[in-house]
Amino acid sequence: MKPRIAVLGCGYWGSNHIRTLKSLGVLAAVSDANEARAEGFASEHDCVAISPEALFEHAGIDAIVLALPPQFHAEYAIRAMRSGKDVLVEKPIALTVDDAQRAVAVARETGRIIMVGHVLRFHPAFEKLKELIDKGDLGEIRYIHSHRLGLGKFHTENDALWDLAPHDLSMILALTGVAPEEVRGEGAALLDHLSDFAHLHMRFPGGLRSHLFTSRLNPYRERRLTVVGDKAMAVFDDVEPWGRKLAVYRHAVWHDSGHWAFTTNEPTYVDVEEGMPLTRELQHFLDCIETRGEPRTTGEEAIEVLRILTAGSVTHG
Incomplete structure (x- = not known):
């Protein structure tokens, strides 16, 4: 049954x-x-x-x-x-x-x-991104940043950080496999005492850094997770259509005669099986x-998400 x-x-x-x-x-x-x-x-x-x-x-x-x-x-x-x-x-x-x-x-x-x-852990594009990282396609991960911006929704209990950031924190923790050593938060409240904008800055063991930006007073929608490795960079952009949700950039950066040099390349879009994250x-x-x-999204991980939210919260008068 x-x-x-x-x-x-x-x-x-x-x-x-x-x-x-x-x-x-x-x-x-x-x-x-x-x-x-x-x-x-x-x-x-x-x-x-x-x-x-x-x-x-x-x-x-x-x-x-x-x-x-x-x-x-x-x-x-x-x-x-x-x-x-x-x-x-x-x-x-x-x-x-x-x-x-x-x-x-x-x-x-x-x-x-x-x-x-933490429904975005079940998004096919995120699952594919994690697979690329686990296989070493991006090399050593050096930086992860996430932007989740839009207009609304407004809650009487939750600010922009607590309402919007848990999804991204769950994804970041899944990719790093470890909790941050240091968390610093900044926020701005424009409507009342709850933050409408929030930044989190995190430092992980081994030197990996991450930042997260959330806003519920933004004129456009942004749902983007960017991962920077020493071999390649990848972007999971959930606003894009399915054929462009996951892009890999194989830019090159090197040191030459005392100066940094680089070349840029057009992104490669990774095939992603379509599917509804909530159904999955x-x-x-x-x-x-x-x-x-x-479960993939355990209570223990959710506790770590709460620890980060608590450490990064800003109180407004």
Whole structure:
């Protein structure tokens, strides 16, 4: 039998989970504090609506996807796992490292799966980029920078750093395979006390450096991850069409007669299999439930993402 999955939280991102799980044939229930909203989704997708309080003990549910305001993620994940259910919790896993650690400890204690929704780890272009790096095609990685810019969305709890950066931090940690030794953050709040622009600067063991720039008050959309190696450079640009999402630049730089010289080359676009990251993420969650394997996006990694966010946060008066 396929796992029977419920989605708790029928907002914007929860609705995407609902539609995708329905397409995978595993949507059993939806739940929301707004009963009418849950009933509407249940009717549309031919499943049942269950109140949040009844959901955790419901015998007909094997796992729960949590798509809630992040201040509820850790508490509800713990309740679900103590009730014998596996959990996919949206990013960020919690608002404090302590809460995230408690959730991960409960997963170990109960033998339940806790997977975190760092969805871009399942993007085919990112998977291909990681494959190129692992094969040594870019050489030794020296620098990684990420830009995630656009207009909105505006939240009362999360600033631009906490809302936008977790995806990129998860990708950067996957590529480096190690946590940064040093984190420095800068932010600017224009609308209220929450940062609308944020920079993170990171230094990793071995000298690798990285910076991340997020903005929710930008006039254009940018979704770009750039990796600089000593053999080649690569750019994952999610705004580009599929045939141009992953580009490799084989520029050359060398030292000649006391001066630096370089040549530039046109990019080579890498063939990438088309696929929806959320579908691939949820299929991976189902595979983990069935095999009891460790998720690609673990709770431990999510804790490290929180440590970086906390270290780089800027408070505004």
